[in-house]
Amino acid sequence: MDKITNCEGCSACCQVMLIRFSGVLPEDYKKARGIRTIGPFMALSAPCPQLKDGKCGIYPTRPRMCGAFPIGGLDCVLCRKLGEEEAGKKKGVGGE
Numbered sequence: 001m002d003k004i005t006n007c008e009g010c011s012a013c014c015q016v017m018l019i020r021f022s023g024v025l026p027e028d029y030k031k032a033r034g035i036r037t038i039g040p041f042m043a044l045s046a047p048c049p050q051l052k053d054g055k056c057g058i059y060p061t062r063p064r065m066c067g068a069f070p071i072g073g074l075d076c077v078l079c080r081k082l083g084e085e086e087a088g089k090k091k092g093v094g095g096e
């Protein structure tokens, strides 16, 4: 995959809540419906309510953590991969 350098046409990290654990994920989380675990990450499909037509509706005043999200970093790549999988499921291809 080419290095990701901009967010054009992507809002994957506004649609998935990604939480990184430093230790072992609790078994309860692994069993919970709607929560996926990927390595040290827990991922929950939870679109941000500020997302309007694929864009941030409060972009100039978005939370600092949104502005600090590292484009092209591991979290970004993972969000995009999960987003592509979700899109694939909706089209009836791929998925688990």
Ligand code: SF4
Residues within 6 Å of the ligand: 004, 006, 007, 008, 010, 011, 012, 013, 014, 069, 070, 071, 072, 076, 077, 079, 080
């Ligand atoms: S997932 Fe990455 S490329 Fe997509 S909007 Fe977020 S930071 Fe940008």
Ligand code: SF4
Residues within 6 Å of the ligand: 013, 014, 048, 049, 050, 051, 052, 055, 056, 057, 058, 059, 062, 063, 066
């Ligand atoms: S506030 Fe804006 S940038 Fe932050 S997650 Fe929501 S839609 Fe995305």
